[in-house]
Each structure stands twice: as C-alpha cells, then as structure tokens.
Amino acid sequence: MINHHVYEELVRIASKQNVLMNECLKDHLYTKLGGKADFFVTPETYEQVQQIVKLANKENIAFTLLGNGSNLIIKDGGIRGIVMNLGKLNKIAGNGLKITAQSGARIIDTSREALHLRLTGLEFACGIPGSVGGALYMNAGAYGGEIKDVLESCIVVDRNGELLNLAAEELALDYRTSNIPDNGYIVLEGTFALQAGDYEEIKAVMDDLTFKRESKQPLEYPSCGSVFKRPPGYFAGKLIQDSGLQGKQIGGAQVSLKHAGFIVNKENATATEYIELIQHVQATVKEKFGVRLEREVRIIGEDLEK
Structure with missing residues (x-):
C-alpha cells in the first residue's frame, strides 16, 4: 500500500518533479534488472537528503540508498519504502591539487576532470562505471589503484540525518569494503588529494587502461x-x-x-x-x-x- 502522507511529505521536501511512485528500478541500473520502488526520490541539495532521512526515521518507513547501480542487483519484487538516488548531486570542482566530487558524479568523470586539471592519481578510475558515492562505499579499484590511495576526506549524512565531515582514515577502507554500510552513512561528497602531472602522460595511461578495459570486458x-x-x-x-x-x-x-x-x-x-x-x-x-x-x-x- 502506498502511503500518500509520505508522498506529500517527500514532495514538500524535494518538490514534485523529484518524487516518483511505483518507479521501475531497472531503468536506473546497469544490469537492467529489478522491480519497482514505492517511492523514488532524487534530492538536489544536502539539506533535502537530511530531511528525507529524518522523515524515514519519523515515519518508521524503510529507506534504501541507490547509487547508479553499477554494482547492484535488485530483485524482481522491487524495494518497499523510500529509495533515494543522488544522481542530481553530481558537481565536480578542482581546488589546487584537490578535487571535490559529489556523490552522484561518476568516478570516470572525476578522473577526466583530474586529467583536464593536469592532476595525477585518479587514472585507475577512468574505467570504473560507478558513482563517487558507490566508489567510496566499496573502496572501488582497478589496475593497481584504489580509492583508498587518493581519498582525503568526505562529507556524509548519518542515520539520524546529521552531517559529518570525516577523514578518509575514519572509513576503514580495505579491499572492496569500508565501514560506510555498517554505519549507515550516506556519502554526499569526497575530496581527493592528487599530485601535479603532465597532461600527455596522464592521458596516455588513461588511454591504455581504457583500451584494456574495452578489449577484455x-x-x-x-x-x-x-x-x-x-x-x-x-x-x-x-x-x-x-x-x-x-x-x-x-x-x-x-x-x-x-x-x-x-x-x-x-x-x-x-x-x-x-x-x-x-x-x-x-x-x-x-x-x-x-x-x-x-x-x-x-x-x-x-x-x-x-
């Protein structure tokens, strides 16, 4: 049963165009598999994310965070309650030797921005299909590099809807794992500490890794x-x-x-x-x-x- 009170509250928080009912989730996943979500919400600000978490707590309604679904299978019966997707939080910005990318940005696009800014360290991510949030969640890696090598800090929302600034060391990043799921964190952005590099050298590495990926996968x-x-x-x-x-x-x-x-x-x-x-x-x-x-x-x- 769809709870119309919850729908109205979600619309109040995130506006009507960002709240869908009975949304088919396979349209949002790389696998093109999966059933429907009762509510599918795409917030546009950090404050909206906080308010949605607090609403789910207050109404005691199931809550699921969905990245871009590159490492996820959703069963055919779908997901009850609120499914939140952060795809509209996708800004990427450079600042000196650092890049800050929002959770919904693709890690591939973040590595391309690093190339544009002549920064080295994110080349390994040029073929990883996930979002920045998903990459932190599982400490994504490829070709000898991993998020752990370059992540400096992140901003998350906790289970209570509060914002936290965390250093990378606080995430217990290990092979394809972190403490993000155990702590119920929602990643809003990550800041990567990189090094100055040569554009052509960075591009050559990325081109080589892209060729390897496309020829083998x-x-x-x-x-x-x-x-x-x-x-x-x-x-x-x-x-x-x-x-x-x-x-x-x-x-x-x-x-x-x-x-x-x-x-x-x-x-x-x-x-x-x-x-x-x-x-x-x-x-x-x-x-x-x-x-x-x-x-x-x-x-x-x-x-x-x-």
Missing part, C-alpha cells in the same frame, strides 16, 4: 561488472573459465564469453535468473576447485510474489 551487454571478489591466490574469471562455465546461460543471463568474471543480461533476463546463475557458478567452482567465490556485487530487494 563485455561492455556490449548490461551487467553489474565483475561479479566476484578475487579469491586469495586465484583469479575468479580463470576459475570460472576452467570450470567450463563460459557461455553458461540461465534464462536471459549468461556467463560472458568475453570475460568469465562477468555475467551479462543477454536477453531480457530477470533478476531471479541472474541470481540463480551466480549461485550456479559459486556451487560449480566450489565443487571443482574447493574455492568459495565471494560476491562483489550486492543483492537487495524482495522476491516477486508468486
């Missing part, structure tokens, strides 16, 4: 990127390949023929099919090699009622 189909974390001493993609799973398909979901570490939405897959294929890959690799593949991708939401 199945970017022609929707996906959530690399599905599994790298198990100690192994490569997830090679284990999957050596298990004979490349090309394995359940419904419209397929283990990529181009890179076995990716599962692609090849033919209008459902989230259920995608998740079943993930579980099949995990079970097969465990059986053949005794290695447990841990998901890098998050799965949230409700199953479709039968």
Whole structure:
C-alpha cells in the first residue's frame, strides 16, 4: 500500500518533479534488472537528503540508498519504502591539487576532470562505471589503484540525518569494503588529494587502461561488472573459465564469453535468473576447485510474489 502522507511529505521536501511512485528500478541500473520502488526520490541539495532521512526515521518507513547501480542487483519484487538516488548531486570542482566530487558524479568523470586539471592519481578510475558515492562505499579499484590511495576526506549524512565531515582514515577502507554500510552513512561528497602531472602522460595511461578495459570486458551487454571478489591466490574469471562455465546461460543471463568474471543480461533476463546463475557458478567452482567465490556485487530487494 502506498502511503500518500509520505508522498506529500517527500514532495514538500524535494518538490514534485523529484518524487516518483511505483518507479521501475531497472531503468536506473546497469544490469537492467529489478522491480519497482514505492517511492523514488532524487534530492538536489544536502539539506533535502537530511530531511528525507529524518522523515524515514519519523515515519518508521524503510529507506534504501541507490547509487547508479553499477554494482547492484535488485530483485524482481522491487524495494518497499523510500529509495533515494543522488544522481542530481553530481558537481565536480578542482581546488589546487584537490578535487571535490559529489556523490552522484561518476568516478570516470572525476578522473577526466583530474586529467583536464593536469592532476595525477585518479587514472585507475577512468574505467570504473560507478558513482563517487558507490566508489567510496566499496573502496572501488582497478589496475593497481584504489580509492583508498587518493581519498582525503568526505562529507556524509548519518542515520539520524546529521552531517559529518570525516577523514578518509575514519572509513576503514580495505579491499572492496569500508565501514560506510555498517554505519549507515550516506556519502554526499569526497575530496581527493592528487599530485601535479603532465597532461600527455596522464592521458596516455588513461588511454591504455581504457583500451584494456574495452578489449577484455563485455561492455556490449548490461551487467553489474565483475561479479566476484578475487579469491586469495586465484583469479575468479580463470576459475570460472576452467570450470567450463563460459557461455553458461540461465534464462536471459549468461556467463560472458568475453570475460568469465562477468555475467551479462543477454536477453531480457530477470533478476531471479541472474541470481540463480551466480549461485550456479559459486556451487560449480566450489565443487571443482574447493574455492568459495565471494560476491562483489550486492543483492537487495524482495522476491516477486508468486
């Protein structure tokens, strides 16, 4: 049941054009999977984010933060309560050797701004598809670099709707993890400390990494990127390949023929099919090699009622 009082309060906080009811979430995700949100809200200011968190607390209504969905699967039953997306908070600004990027900006665009400003340190992020908020959330990394290497500080909203200024060290950044989810933080912006560099040298590194990514990754189909974390001493993609799973398909979901570490939405897959294929890959690799593949991708939401 849609709570119209909550809808009216959300409209009062964020204005009508930023509040949608029964919004189809697959339109907002890289995987093109997932059901509907009761309320889909896209705030335009930090104060609006604070007020929405406080409203959810006051009304005791479920609250979910959605980035740009590059590392997320939402189940076919969708998400109850309020889903907030920070895509309209997307400003990127340079200041000397630092760049501050809002949560909804793409980390790719942040690395391009660093190039424009002749700043080095963010080249590794030139192919990471997530938002800045998502990149901090999971300490995103690629090609030997990670957010932990360059993040100086961030501004977050806590569970009570209060603004906090945090140093990078306070986020417990580690391999594809942070304390952001455990603390219920909503990242509003991150500030990156970089170094002066040569434009052509920075561009050459970014061009090389972009070529590597485009030649190896199945970017022609929707996906959530690399599905599994790298198990100690192994490569997830090679284990999957050596298990004979490349090309394995359940419904419209397929283990990529181009890179076995990716599962692609090849033919209008459902989230259920995608998740079943993930579980099949995990079970097969465990059986053949005794290695447990841990998901890098998050799965949230409700199953479709039968």
